[in-house]
Amino acid sequence: MKTLLKNARILKMPKDEIIFGDLLVEGNKIAKIGENLSVNADKVIDCDGNLLMPGFKNVHTHTAMVFARSASDDLVLHDWLFDCIFPMEAKFQPGDIYHLTKLGILEYLRGGVTTAFDMYFTPPEIIKASEDMGFRTCILATSDKESIAQLEYNLKTYNQPDSLISYKLGIHAEYTTSLERMKDIADLANRYKIPVYLHISEGEQEVKDCVGRYGTTPLKFLDSLGMFNYGGGGFHCVYFTDEEIEIAKKRNFKIITCPCSNLKLASGIAPIAKYQEAGLEIGIGTDGAGSNNALDMFREMYLVSTLQKVINKNAAITDGFDVLKMATYNGANIIGLEEANCLEVGKLADIIMIDLKNPSMQPINNISKNIVYSGSKDCVKMTMINGEIRYMDGKYYINEDVAAIMAKAQEVTDRLKAK
Amino acid sequence: MKTLLKNARILKMPKDEIIFGDLLVEGNKIAKIGENLSVNADKVIDCDGNLLMPGFKNVHTHTAMVFARSASDDLVLHDWLFDCIFPMEAKFQPGDIYHLTKLGILEYLRGGVTTAFDMYFTPPEIIKASEDMGFRTCILATSDKESIAQLEYNLKTYNQPDSLISYKLGIHAEYTTSLERMKDIADLANRYKIPVYLHISEGEQEVKDCVGRYGTTPLKFLDSLGMFNYGGGGFHCVYFTDEEIEIAKKRNFKIITCPCSNLKLASGIAPIAKYQEAGLEIGIGTDGAGSNNALDMFREMYLVSTLQKVINKNAAITDGFDVLKMATYNGANIIGLEEANCLEVGKLADIIMIDLKNPSMQPINNISKNIVYSGSKDCVKMTMINGEIRYMDGKYYINEDVAAIMAKAQEVTDRLKAK
Numbered sequence: 150m151k152t153l154l155k156n157a158r159i160l161k162m163p164k165d166e167i168i169f170g171d172l173l174v175e176g177n178k179i180a181k182i183g184e185n186l187s188v189n190a191d192k193v194i195d196c197d198g199n200l201l202m203p204g205f206k207n208v209h210t211h212t213a214m215v216f217a218r219s220a221s222d223d224l225v226l227h228d229w230l231f232d233c234i235f236p237m238e239a240k241f242q243p244g245d246i247y248h249l250t251k252l253g254i255l256e257y258l259r260g261g262v263t264t265a266f267d268m269y270f271t272p273p274e275i276i277k278a279s280e281d282m283g284f285r286t287c288i289l290a291t292s293d294k295e296s297i298a299q300l301e302y303n304l305k306t307y308n309q310p311d312s313l314i315s316y317k318l319g320i321h322a323e324y325t326t327s328l329e330r331m332k333d334i335a336d337l338a339n340r341y342k343i344p345v346y347l348h349i350s351e352g353e354q355e356v357k358d359c360v361g362r363y364g365t366t367p368l369k370f371l372d373s374l375g376m377f378n379y380g381g382g383g384f385h386c387v388y389f390t391d392e393e394i395e396i397a398k399k400r401n402f403k404i405i406t407c408p409c410s411n412l413k414l415a416s417g418i419a420p421i422a423k424y425q426e427a428g429l430e431i432g433i434g435t436d437g438a439g440s441n442n443a444l445d446m447f448r449e450m451y452l453v454s455t456l457q458k459v460i461n462k463n464a465a466i467t468d469g470f471d472v473l474k475m476a477t478y479n480g481a482n483i484i485g486l487e488e489a490n491c492l493e494v495g496k497l498a499d500i501i502m503i504d505l506k507n508p509s510m511q512p513i514n515n516i517s518k519n520i521v522y523s524g525s526k527d528c529v530k531m532t533m534i535n536g537e538i539r540y541m542d543g544k545y546y547i548n549e550d551v552a553a554i555m556a557k558a559q560e561v562t563d564r565l566k567a568k
Numbered sequence: 569m570k571t572l573l574k575n576a577r578i579l580k581m582p583k584d585e586i587i588f589g590d591l592l593v594e595g596n597k598i599a600k601i602g603e604n605l606s607v608n609a610d611k612v613i614d615c616d617g618n619l620l621m622p623g624f625k626n627v628h629t630h631t632a633m634v635f636a637r638s639a640s641d642d643l644v645l646h647d648w649l650f651d652c653i654f655p656m657e658a659k660f661q662p663g664d665i666y667h668l669t670k671l672g673i674l675e676y677l678r679g680g681v682t683t684a685f686d687m688y689f690t691p692p693e694i695i696k697a698s699e700d701m702g703f704r705t706c707i708l709a710t711s712d713k714e715s716i717a718q719l720e721y722n723l724k725t726y727n728q729p730d731s732l733i734s735y736k737l738g739i740h741a742e743y744t745t746s747l748e749r750m751k752d753i754a755d756l757a758n759r760y761k762i763p764v765y766l767h768i769s770e771g772e773q774e775v776k777d778c779v780g781r782y783g784t785t786p787l788k789f790l791d792s793l794g795m796f797n798y799g800g801g802g803f804h805c806v807y808f809t810d811e812e813i814e815i816a817k818k819r820n821f822k823i824i825t826c827p828c829s830n831l832k833l834a835s836g837i838a839p840i841a842k843y844q845e846a847g848l849e850i851g852i853g854t855d856g857a858g859s860n861n862a863l864d865m866f867r868e869m870y871l872v873s874t875l876q877k878v879i880n881k882n883a884a885i886t887d888g889f890d891v892l893k894m895a896t897y898n899g900a901n902i903i904g905l906e907e908a909n910c911l912e913v914g915k916l917a918d919i920i921m922i923d924l925k926n927p928s929m930q931p932i933n934n935i936s937k938n939i940v941y942s943g944s945k946d947c948v949k950m951t952m953i954n955g956e957i958r959y960m961d962g963k964y965y966i967n968e969d970v971a972a973i974m975a976k977a978q979e980v981t982d983r984l985k986a987k
Contacts (some may be wrong), residue, residue: 171942216931219938256927259946412874413941415883442941443928448867454642455831464834464931469644508675509862511974512635513982519638522832522861525679525930527946543962555930562931 150191150536153456157196158505162203162491163478163518165470172201175198177311177536182494191370199530200516202505203491205262205446206480209384209405212253212278213246216562217439219483225415226352229231234439238270245561246271250278252558253553256444257284258540259528263499264344266405266434266484268319268384276307279344282547283539284498285313289346291321298334301436304341312417313535317484321453322348323367332538335376336454343382346405347371350393351385351418368393368402382483383409384434386424388518394427403430403483404474410436411445422466432480433472447524450476454521469518502531502541533538569610569953570594576615576936577924581622581910582897584889584936591620596730596955601913616826618859618949619922619935622752622910624865628803628824628853630688631672632665635739635981645771645833652717653858655687656984657689664980665690669697671977674970675863676703677955677959680948684917685824685853687738687803695726695733696800701966702958704732704918706903708765710740716752723760723952736903741767743774744787749959751945763799765824771835777781786920787812787821796821801902803853804829805843806836813846822849824893827871828862829855839878841885852891866943869895876970888937921950921960 154175158167162550173181173188181188214234215409221233246269257265267275268289279286290303302317307316320326320334338345349367356366361372365532369392371377377396382403389397396402406419416421423509424431435444450472457467481490489497503520504510507528510519520528532540569592578601592600592607600607635655640652665688676684686694686707698705707726709719719737726735738747738758739753755955756902757764768786770773775785788811790796796815801822808816815821825838843850852872854863869891876886900909901976908916922939923929926947929938939947964970 206739218931218933219943220933222934222937222941223884248844252927259927266959308976320713388796408868409874412871412878413883415877415881415980418878438942443944445928445944448870448944451828451867452831453682455828457832457836458834462834464644464648465642475626489905490848503721506971506974507670508678509864510672512637514639514640514981514985516638518641520863522641523857523864524635525864525867525946526944552925555925555927559931560934566933 150182151188152192152241152536152538153186153188154196154201156198157502158198158200159308159492160200160202160517161493163474167200170490172500174500174533174536175191175568177498178303179492179494179496180451182492190390193222196502197481198284199505201492201500203477203489204499204501204532204534205261205476206266206432206486207257207262207444207446208266208432208433208480209407209436209485210265210444211249211437212267212275212444213249213269213557214437214439215253216249216565217514218442220562220566222442229414229440230430240565241270244274247274247448248554250275251282251395251549251554253277253444254282254284255545255554258532258545259529260445260447260526261501261532262444262446263501263532263534264481264486264489267553272303281549283534283537285489287317287486287532289317289319291319291347293326293330297337297506298516300337317346318343322355323359323371331371331376334376339375341563343378344382344384344484347381347384349386350388351411352389354510356388356435357470366390366393367428368396372396372400385416385419387419390479394424396427398427399427400526401560403432405432405434405483406453407434407449408456409449411441412452413442418456419452420462422461425467425471430479430483431475432483433476445465445526446476447526450521450524457501469521472521473517497508498533498536501529504528504530569606570599571611571613571955571957572605572607572609573613573615573620575728576921577616577617577937578911579621580912582805582893584933586619587954588775590913591919593952593955594920596917598911598913598917601911615921616874618924620911620919621922622908622952623918623920623953624680624895625683625685625851625903625905626676626854626863626865627685627851627899628647628826628855629684629686629693629863630669630856631664631686632688633856634672634977635668635984636856639967639981639985640858648833649808654830658982660689663693666693667695667973667980668698668723668978670968670973672857672863673697673701673703674964674973677951677964678948679866679945680865680920680951681863681865682920682951682953683903683905683908684902685736690896691722699732700968702732702953702956704908704953705893706736706905708736708738709765710738712745712749716756719756733950736765736906737762738765742778742790749797750790751793754793758797761798763801764795765801768802768805769807770830770840772807775807785809785812787815791819798833801851804838806838816848817846822851824853824902825856825872826853826868828868829859829877831871832861833859837875839877840872841880842891844886846959849898849902851902852895864945866896866945867934869940869943880881882949888940891940892936915953916982917955919952921948922949923947925926946953954968
């Protein structure tokens with residue numbers, strides 16, 4: 150199957166440079182980029198000057214948590230977790246996470262997200278949902294219930310070439326994991342020479358508690374276990390000390406920031422500008438819909454930049470283009486998806502089209518910054534994953550019935566909410 | 569002309585209560601609301617369970633400033649203003665503001681905004697743009713170049729019943745207005761018993777400068793001139809003192825908050841929760857596209873709530889529904905548009921339809937909070953102003969060619985940018 154995307158502006162990434170031309174997709178890869186490509190394609194799409202760019206990589210999410218969207222607003226963290234989230238999660242039945250994940254994926258496709266780094270229960274259900282929807286997912290399995298032997302099996306089984314699914318090693322967080330388990334995970338990471346991902350330094354209390362338990366802050370403590378000898382990545386990273394910034398540099402530990410969730414749960418504002426200055430690699434995630442509540446990378450990008458401006462009292466800090474790079478190129482690299490980090494020949498065809506005729510994209514002054522500062526989901530005209538168009542102009546192209554997905558997710562949600 | 573909107577959820581406002589039924593629009597007003605209305609209508613729309621609610625009132629904007637969208641990002645305030653905005657504005661020719669305003673209105677219609685409180689040069693051009701687009705605008709003319717006699721003439725001319733246009737008295741700001749002019753405006757406000765609107769306490773330096781000039785903070789000083797004896801409203805209000813909060817209460821002075829602009833220009837975060845506690849009435853504006861950069865009330869609503877949560881370290885503060893009320897009901901009242909503040913029989917038919925089948929609106933748990941926390945412009949299915957559908961399902965219903973509006977705005981912008 151060959152799809153020719155003609156007459157497009159093309160932002161290949163990672164450079165802030167837009168060319169005009171055509172892009173040929175062959176199978177699941179980008180086969181050619183150039184001016185006036187003359188190819189016999191099965192499908193030709195006239196992009197009419199709209200922008201092709203790499204899809205967004207949502208590198209921290211709990212997709213299936215859409216059940217909690219607006220079921221738990223305006224509550225302090227403790228009540229949110231113990232009175233809403235945990236009691237609902239306790240009622241999960243087999244199949245629930247499959248159905249809920251599919252609803253979340255509809256939102257990703259609508260908003261130009263081509264990959265999610267998804268951390269939730271029952272990875273096999275997430276994997277099936279992702280495959281059934283034609284969506285790319287990197288699974289982060291963090292359940293303590295899985296034996297180390299099972300994790301080893303998963304690492305081998307779920308990291309196949311030419312698959313929509315990949316798999317990374319992680320723990321949920323220091324504060325929810327036993328010391329023994331953390332040591333076992335560190336050992337596994339060292340044996341396989343792989344990175345470890347986790348929630349870290351999201352809240353002030355969490356950091357204090359870790360100091361109480363282990364005498365020092367979370368990243369420093371976990372690093373002392375050898376957990377990040379082959380790198381890793383932290384979700385949130387709101388409260389890293391200067392010493393921890395140095396550790397992150399040394400270990401090539403990635404920052405994954407989730408500004409919306411951090412605001413809504415009153416966790417704080419991560420010092421992203423400081424991390425940038427230290428040269429850390431930064432990606433962006435939405436976190437789950439229970440704490441955000443949208444799965445919207447545009448809103449995240451806007452906040453990554455503007456929150457830094459206000460806390461640093463400097464409107465010139467955390468440049469818009471750098472943030473666009475975090476949401477695409479960096480995100481891909483952070484989860485080992487270099488093959489989909491930019492639009493070059495040979496890369497995976499995970500491509501979105503931005504509607505430059507949307508009024509918020511007009512007039513055309515600086516397109517890439519405009520996506521960050523004035524973009525929203527309604528600017529996404531097309532979402533292509535693995536060479537297949539999955540969403541275009543208001544319509545989904547999936548092997549599933551959209552209304553049925555929504556009805557099923559509502560049915561599951563109503564059961565989880567029932568007293 | 570009768571339009572029957574059938575099978576809708578209806579959020580009338582100001583109560584957080586959603587009913588199910590039909591809504592009849594006759595001429596420019598709401599004629600009936602009820603279950604299974606049996607009416608001969610010219611047009612019947614099946615809302616299919618989607619939500620009808622009052623349109624958003626964007627109560628601080630400079631619509632025509634779309635020319636500066638992403639022409640001036642990532643700059644400190646001084647460079648933004650003196651190197652970008654002012655030099656471009658200096659090149660305005662007659663007609664420019666007309667064309668640029670029309671582009672901004674396209675974005676309003678797409679995003680469910682039914683009224684703008686628009687403050688910019690050449691009101692007659694804004695008025696013509698608004699009327700040509702079928703859009704409702706409340707003009708705030710603040711040019712020092714207009715004589716007091718001219719302002720009196722404007723107040724009479726532009727405040728006609730059954731018009732899309734209304735007109736309010738204002739000054740640009742304390743720091744840009746002569747003492748003599750401020751006294752004249754205060755005098756005019758007292759003679760006509762009307763409120764005065766202005767930019768106020770947006771930046772720390774502005775407040776310091778006012779103290780240097782007049783010995784006290786802006787609201788206190790201007791109130792001492794008698795400017796707010798009949799009320800008024802302030803755009804931004806980031807730095808009010810406790811004494812000024814008391815003055816605002818006493819004078820029924822309204823707060824109009826613009827969180828996106830305040831973040832992006834690094835101005836600060838307005839203490840909205842404190843103003844709520846004091847019982848002040850609060851509305852929401854986008855400010856201009858040069859400083860925001862979108863004209864998107866969803867993004868503003870999200871930030872009004874979540875920024876308060878993070879600065880107060882309390883996730884339960886500034887409830888989502890209260891914010892939805894600010895963006896609709898309060899906004900209307902703040903500009904004297906009580907006749908469009910809610911959906912009741914006899915009110916103006918300024919109505920939007922929210923697509924509850926958008927994935928970010930699913931599952932259905934708490935609809936009104938969900939609009940604030942998970943809504944975005946792609947959730948707007950229909951925008952009706954004055955009884956006329958102006959946008960629906962991706963199409964505009966205006967007497968203008970959309971591509972021509974965009975081309976003209978680009979042409980103007982390119983001329984303003986030229987060295």
